[in-house]
Structure formats: C-alpha cells, structure tokens
Amino acid sequence: MSVSLRVLDDGAWVSVNDAREVSVSELWRLDDPSFCGCELPDFVVENVLDVGADGRTVSAKVYGQCIACGQTGVPGWVPVGRLREGEFVDIDRERVVLPVRRGDDDE
Amino acid sequence: MPTDVERWKSEVYGNEIREHLLEFAEQGWDTIPEDERDAWFERFKWWGLYHQRNGQESYFMMRIGTPNGVLTPGQTEVVAEVADEYARGPAENPIFGNGYVDWTTRQSIQLHWIKLEDIPEIFEKLESVGLSTQQACGDSWRNIVGCPVAGKDKHEHVDALPVAMELNETFKGNDDHSNLPRKWKVSITGCREGCGQGDINDLALEPATKEIDGEETKGFNIRIGGGLSRNEPRLARDIDVFVTPEQAAEVSGAISALFRDNGDRDNRYNARIKFLMDEWGAEKFRNVLQEEYVDFELETAGDDLRSEYSYNSGYADGGHSDHVGIHEQADGNYYVGLDVLVGRMGVDDTKELARIADEYGSGEVRITQRQNVIITDVPEEKLDALQDEDLLDHYSPDPHPFMRGSIACTGTEFCSLSIVETKNRQVRYARWLKENVELPAGVEDFHIHLSGCTASCAQPQIADISLRGMKTRKDGEPVEALDIGLGGGLGENPNFAEWVTQRVPVDEVPGAIKNLLANFEERREGDETFREFVARTDEEDLAELVEPEETSYEDPMMHNTKRTWYPYADDDSLDASPAPTHGDGTPITSDD
Known part of the structure; x- marks a missing residue:
C-alpha cells in the first residue's frame, strides 16, 4: 500500500496521505544526548525539513532548538507517528520520549 | 530531485491557474480532489490565495497587491466593501471583531475567512477598480514596495513611482517571469530617507547620481540578496551597477531571469536569491548578469544617499523614522499618516478612511511598510477639520510611541x-x-x-x-x-x-x-x-x-494556540471546528 509523505506549507507540516498530521511549534523530549549534551533535549520544532518512513514508523527531520540549553540544529530522524494498514496513527509526541535515529546522512 | 512544489508548478502555474480556480469556485471547495488539494492550494497562492491553517479548512487568506502601497481614489472603498461582505468568519476576534482589513509590511492588503465560492464575485469587484490579487503570493514578482509618498515627498531625489508602476505592468502576468524558484521581492525608492527598505529585499533599486557623458544623471544603484527569513537574515549586497529610470525595467528583468535560471529548485530552503549571492558573491553575480543577461554595458554604481537614510533606523538624525504625522508635500498640500496598531482596521473604520480620504484629500490612500496608512493631497485649510474626525481618535497622526x-x-x-x-x-x-x-x-x-x-x-x-x-x-x-x-x-x-x-x-x-x-x-x-x-x-x-x-x-x-481551530472561539478545540464549510458557511458533513 503506497503512502504519500510530504512536507507542506514551507516546512510547517508533515503531511501523510494528503492530511496535515504533525505541526511545527510542538515541544518534544528527545532521547538524543548527542544533540546538545542535555540528557533528554527539550526540543521545540521550528521547521520540518524532510519526512520518511522506515517500515511502519514515520520519521521527520526537523530544525529547532533545545529550550533547556538553547542549542539549535537538526537532530537525526525523529519518529512522529506510525502507519497501520496505510493509515497514520498519531503518537503523543509532547508526552513521550522520542528515540532519535541517526542515519548515514547525519554528521 | 525537484521538490513537490516544483513538480506541481511544472504541471500548471501562472496565469493559467485562474481558469481552474474559477472552475473550482463554481463547483465548490469540496470538488477539489482530496489528493490534489495541496497541489492546488500551492498554485492558488499565485493568485493571492493562501489556504488557512488546520482547523480552518476551506477558508482562505486573500492578499491584494497594491504596487508601492498606492490605493487610487475609489479603491479603498471597494476593499472595505469586499471585506465587509466576504471576509467574515465563523468566530469573532475579541479585539477586532469580525470583518477587518490587514495593512501589511509589504504595503499590501490581507483579508481572512475568504470562501473559494466567492472568488469570482470578489475578483469582479476588485478588478472593476483596477485592484488585483495576481502574484500577491507564490514564486514570482510579489507586490513591489517603495517610498509610500513617492511623487509627493518634498525632498525626494527622483520620483520612483512611475518606475515602480512600469515594473508592475511589465512583470505581472509575464510568462517569462511567472515561475521563479522562489518568491521575488522588489523594492524601488527615490527618496532620501530609505523608506523603501531595500536592504531586506531580493532586488533593491536605491536613489543615486552618476556622471554619464559629462552629465549628472539621476537614477538607481542596485543591491541584491536581502531578506530576513529562516534564521538566515541577509542585507542586500551592492553589485556595483547604476541604472537610469529608463533602464530599470530591462535590468530588473535581466536579474529576475538570472534568478529564474540559476536559483536552486531542488531545495526550497536554499532557493532565495540570497543563497545564490552567498555562493557567487557580488562580483561573479555582476559578471554573469553582464555577460549573459544584459545587451549593453552596465554602468558602475553612482553616488548614493545612504548617509541620509533615517527610516526605521533607530537614529535621531532629523529624518523621518516612519510616515505617521502631518507632512507637507512638494505641491503644497499635506499628507497625513495615521497609526494603525499592528496594521489591522475594522471594515467600518476602513469605510470611514475611504470617506475621509475622499472628503479631505484626493481620495487616494497609501500603505506604508510599518502597517500604517496615509491620506494624501490634503489642502492646508482642511487639516483642522480632518483632525477633528472621530476616526483619528483611534488611528492617530500623533500616537504614543509604543502604539x-x-x-x-x-x-x-x-x-x-x-x-x-x-x-x-x-x-x-x-x-x-x-x-x-x-x-x-x-x-x-x-x-x-x-x-x-x-x-x-x-x-x-x-x-x-x-x-x-x-x-x-x-x-x-x-x-x-x-x-x-x-x-x-x-x-x-x-x-x-x-x-x-x-x-x-x-x-x-x-x-x-x-x-x-x-x-x-x-x-x-x-x-x-x-x-x-x-x-x-x-x-x-x-x-x-x-x-x-x-x-x-x-x-x-x-x-498552545496552534492546537485550537481558532484561539478566540468559545470552544477552541480542533474538534469544535465548523470547517470545512460550504460556500454559505454551513459545515460540510460526510453525508455531502
């Protein structure tokens, strides 16, 4: 089953199957100490740069900053939702810790 | 690999979007196939329509481009009427009510809660007085900005208004320049105070004097690559070129063509010309422009007036920092700049503005880059009566500095x-x-x-x-x-x-x-x-x-006001949104 993944509105949204699902301005806890040195960066999303799927996990590359230390930048791929039978299933991104996956294209 | 937006643009873009837009308007918002909506919403921007955010589906923001911020006599009244009739939403703003006009930092006009189904009537009303939404958004020549009192200012170096209008005429609806890699913001000013804010535009034409064939010639120096967005602010860079008013359109078109051909279409974050300028530098930019895009020898830059710039400068050097207040024009009449707090004016007030401009001035209204409005051409003997108008109690020509x-x-x-x-x-x-x-x-x-x-x-x-x-x-x-x-x-x-x-x-x-x-x-x-x-x-x-x-x-x-369908609604939760709605504002249900 093909799934359409897009970044829309100049980086304001992740769109899945032509529906806007994930917005900038959310506050995420990232399991990614390498981003800024904070154990769990408290990360505000300012721009969506890319979106992709790895199996059933929908992940995004985003620009933003850790509100605890101020470090700005782009962490690795952050899971933002899951696909179930081709449908997007939201996760409670502002309340769970999101494990960041570093890919080959990360520094 | 080209982006989705580039792919959509390659299929349908520019003037041809209009016939599709009018067809969808005729048939209703919900007839746009779901899997084509994002493509069409991207294209509609070229005709000045932005689909509003989540929770407000089927409603649009409409931007009307007013070159150099000039609303000619009769246009302000039509803007107010259109806002009154078509820009009312399902919920009220607690400060501004329901139905208002936004004067923008690029001397344009924005209306909200516009229904697609109303577009044909709105276009007809706007176009009947010479207003247009064409290229107000999208990847092309946006509204051209400049000194809002061009042609009226007592101290201006050169009247840039005819050049701004020529640029508008030449590059609006021009198929050679309708599909650029990204937005294209142009400023042209002939005044001494820098109120065109050229430094933050993609292309800036600024007043200058150049000795050509032994004669002091007035015209413009050119700067390229300014802009503030995305944590990457840039000041426009001097490319060491002077143009006469007669050459301005040709050279501006050459620069736009250079951007069209060389801007990054693979990455929208890297697409603005400021990034091409980063990559090339001013010298290479000038060389490519001269060698590949201009048929005559470009003049080097003339003497500029930048040391006199006062607009938005933060320096108390005696010049204007904005256009608020009462100022004498070159013809002996006055212009009266009114402070519009955050640029938003209710429809009734906008109608009053049109009436007052007509009664005391020539009927013309001008919009500034500080979200204010100016009534022009007021004879001295009418100034007192104008200042007694109730509208000026709220939109003051002498406001508190914080307002x-x-x-x-x-x-x-x-x-x-x-x-x-x-x-x-x-x-x-x-x-x-x-x-x-x-x-x-x-x-x-x-x-x-x-x-x-x-x-x-x-x-x-x-x-x-x-x-x-x-x-x-x-x-x-x-x-x-x-x-x-x-x-x-x-x-x-x-x-x-x-x-x-x-x-x-x-x-x-x-x-x-x-x-x-x-x-x-x-x-x-x-x-x-x-x-x-x-x-x-x-x-x-x-x-x-x-x-x-x-x-x-x-x-x-x-x-988190973003997690609401409308932050000022009694029940602001996304689930309570009435959107999407039909043309008459009733919710579209799954039974439709």
Whole structure:
C-alpha cells in the first residue's frame, strides 16, 4: 500500500496521505544526548525539513532548538507517528520520549 | 530531485491557474480532489490565495497587491466593501471583531475567512477598480514596495513611482517571469530617507547620481540578496551597477531571469536569491548578469544617499523614522499618516478612511511598510477639520510611541508557520506599556516588532526590540514564549538585532521591556538613542539588562494556540471546528 509523505506549507507540516498530521511549534523530549549534551533535549520544532518512513514508523527531520540549553540544529530522524494498514496513527509526541535515529546522512 | 512544489508548478502555474480556480469556485471547495488539494492550494497562492491553517479548512487568506502601497481614489472603498461582505468568519476576534482589513509590511492588503465560492464575485469587484490579487503570493514578482509618498515627498531625489508602476505592468502576468524558484521581492525608492527598505529585499533599486557623458544623471544603484527569513537574515549586497529610470525595467528583468535560471529548485530552503549571492558573491553575480543577461554595458554604481537614510533606523538624525504625522508635500498640500496598531482596521473604520480620504484629500490612500496608512493631497485649510474626525481618535497622526512603533505578523490566529499568537498580543503589550512604562526623555520613536516565527514577516530583526515566537516551559508546562533581540535597524549602516535573551514566557515580556528601558535610562549617555546604546554595550551586559518578570500584565493565550481551530472561539478545540464549510458557511458533513 503506497503512502504519500510530504512536507507542506514551507516546512510547517508533515503531511501523510494528503492530511496535515504533525505541526511545527510542538515541544518534544528527545532521547538524543548527542544533540546538545542535555540528557533528554527539550526540543521545540521550528521547521520540518524532510519526512520518511522506515517500515511502519514515520520519521521527520526537523530544525529547532533545545529550550533547556538553547542549542539549535537538526537532530537525526525523529519518529512522529506510525502507519497501520496505510493509515497514520498519531503518537503523543509532547508526552513521550522520542528515540532519535541517526542515519548515514547525519554528521 | 525537484521538490513537490516544483513538480506541481511544472504541471500548471501562472496565469493559467485562474481558469481552474474559477472552475473550482463554481463547483465548490469540496470538488477539489482530496489528493490534489495541496497541489492546488500551492498554485492558488499565485493568485493571492493562501489556504488557512488546520482547523480552518476551506477558508482562505486573500492578499491584494497594491504596487508601492498606492490605493487610487475609489479603491479603498471597494476593499472595505469586499471585506465587509466576504471576509467574515465563523468566530469573532475579541479585539477586532469580525470583518477587518490587514495593512501589511509589504504595503499590501490581507483579508481572512475568504470562501473559494466567492472568488469570482470578489475578483469582479476588485478588478472593476483596477485592484488585483495576481502574484500577491507564490514564486514570482510579489507586490513591489517603495517610498509610500513617492511623487509627493518634498525632498525626494527622483520620483520612483512611475518606475515602480512600469515594473508592475511589465512583470505581472509575464510568462517569462511567472515561475521563479522562489518568491521575488522588489523594492524601488527615490527618496532620501530609505523608506523603501531595500536592504531586506531580493532586488533593491536605491536613489543615486552618476556622471554619464559629462552629465549628472539621476537614477538607481542596485543591491541584491536581502531578506530576513529562516534564521538566515541577509542585507542586500551592492553589485556595483547604476541604472537610469529608463533602464530599470530591462535590468530588473535581466536579474529576475538570472534568478529564474540559476536559483536552486531542488531545495526550497536554499532557493532565495540570497543563497545564490552567498555562493557567487557580488562580483561573479555582476559578471554573469553582464555577460549573459544584459545587451549593453552596465554602468558602475553612482553616488548614493545612504548617509541620509533615517527610516526605521533607530537614529535621531532629523529624518523621518516612519510616515505617521502631518507632512507637507512638494505641491503644497499635506499628507497625513495615521497609526494603525499592528496594521489591522475594522471594515467600518476602513469605510470611514475611504470617506475621509475622499472628503479631505484626493481620495487616494497609501500603505506604508510599518502597517500604517496615509491620506494624501490634503489642502492646508482642511487639516483642522480632518483632525477633528472621530476616526483619528483611534488611528492617530500623533500616537504614543509604543502604539506607533508596534508591528506584528498574522500569528497562530491564521498562519501555519507561526509558533505563537501575535497581533492581539502586541495590542495587549502596547496598551500595557503605554499605561505602565515611561520612555526616557526625548525618545519619540521606539520600535517593537513581534513575529510569530523565523519567517520574520513582522521584520523583527530591524527593530529596537525584536520579539520572535518560541516555546518554553513554565512550572513544567509548555507555554508560548518569545526570544528578545535588541538594537536592530536600517539607515546608512543597517544591522540586525542581537538575540540576547531567549525563550521568555509571554507573560514576562512586558516586565522585561519595562526593566530594560529603566536600565537604558539609567545608563544612557546624553540623548543617545536606544540603538546607539545597544551598539556600545556588550552582548552579555545587555542580556543582564533585560530581566524578565511577571507584572500586572496577564496573558490569556499562554497555551498552545496552534492546537485550537481558532484561539478566540468559545470552544477552541480542533474538534469544535465548523470547517470545512460550504460556500454559505454551513459545515460540510460526510453525508455531502
């Protein structure tokens, strides 16, 4: 089953199957100490740069900053939702810790 | 690989979008196939329509381009009528009501809650008086900005208005320039005060004089690659080219073509010409322009007037910092600049503006880049009666500095990108500051710009105090916050604000400004301006002077206003949204 993944509105949204699902301005806890040195960066999303799927996990590359230390930048791929039978299933991104996956294209 | 947007543009773009737009309008919003909506919404921008954010589906923001900010006699009245009839939404704004006009920082007009089904009637009304939404958004020549009193100003070097209008005529609907890699913002000004704000535009034509064949010739120097967005602010760079008014359109077209052919279409974040300028530098840019795009020998730059620039400069050098107030024109009549707090004016007030402009002036109204309006051509003997009009009680030609200096973008009320509420918040801030904070003696211009995100539509980096939307936690809970920057401004030597304090909860920002101004007054040397004070103070010291704190100011919009369908609705939850709706405003249900 093909799934359409897009970044829309100049980086304001992740769109899945032509529906806007994930917005900038959310506050995420990232399991990614390498981003800024904070154990769990408290990360505000300012721009969506890319979106992709790895199996059933929908992940995004985003620009933003850790509100605890101020470090700005782009962490690795952050899971933002899951696909179930081709449908997007939201996760409670502002309340769970999101494990960041570093890919080959990360520094 | 081309982006989705480039692919959509390659299929249908430019003038041809109009017939599709009118067809969808005829058949209804819900006839746009779901899997084509994003493509069509992207294309509709070219005709001035932005689909509003989540929770407001089927409603559009409409931008009307008014070249150089000029509304000719009769146009303001039609804008007010269109807003009255078509720009009313399903919920009311607690400060501005329902039905209002936004005057923008690019001398344009924005209306909200527009229904696609009403577009044919709206276009007919607008076009009957020569107004258009064409290319107001999208990847092409946007509304051309300039000195809003061009042709009226007593002190201008050259009247740039005919050139602005020629550029508008030449590049609106021009198939060779209708599909650029990204937006294309052009400023042209002939005044001595720098109010075209060319430094922050993709293409800037600025007043200059050049000796050509032994004759002093007035015209324009060209700068390229300015812009504020995406944490990548740039000042336009001098490419060492002078053009006469007669050459301006040809050379501007050549530069636009160079951008069309060389801009990055694979990455929209890298697509603006400022990034091409980063890559090439001014010298290579000029060489490519000369060798591949212009058939005659370009003149080198002439003598400019930048040392006289005062507009939005933060320097008290005697020139205008804005266009508010009563000023004599070159013809002996006067123009009267009215302060419109955050640029938003209710429909009834806009109708009054049109009436007053007609009764006391020529009927013309002009829009400034500081979100204000100007009534032009007022004879001296009518000035007193004009000032007695009730409208001027609210939109004053002599406002308090905190009202006068406030600019705000659209914010989360309607915009997808914004992180925080902006316009209403800036109104609350300005009113609280006016009541509670004394400005140091002699400070009459003090600019506070609030932008909801890094797109920088409120031009935050060029204000005395720059506010930019952010998030933080307060008592463990996520709240809306603002980064605070200081000391930005244009003028002869423009510079962007230093972001000295990050992520201040929005209810502590007025206290931060109050403390900062008290600290400024205490440390001020002579009658230096705030920008001068910031320039001579270390960044670390500045951060210590900000001192955020809670005060009597209370902010009702601390929560995530983006997670609402409309932040001011009684039930603001996304589930309570009436959208999408039919043309008559009734919700579209699954039974439709």
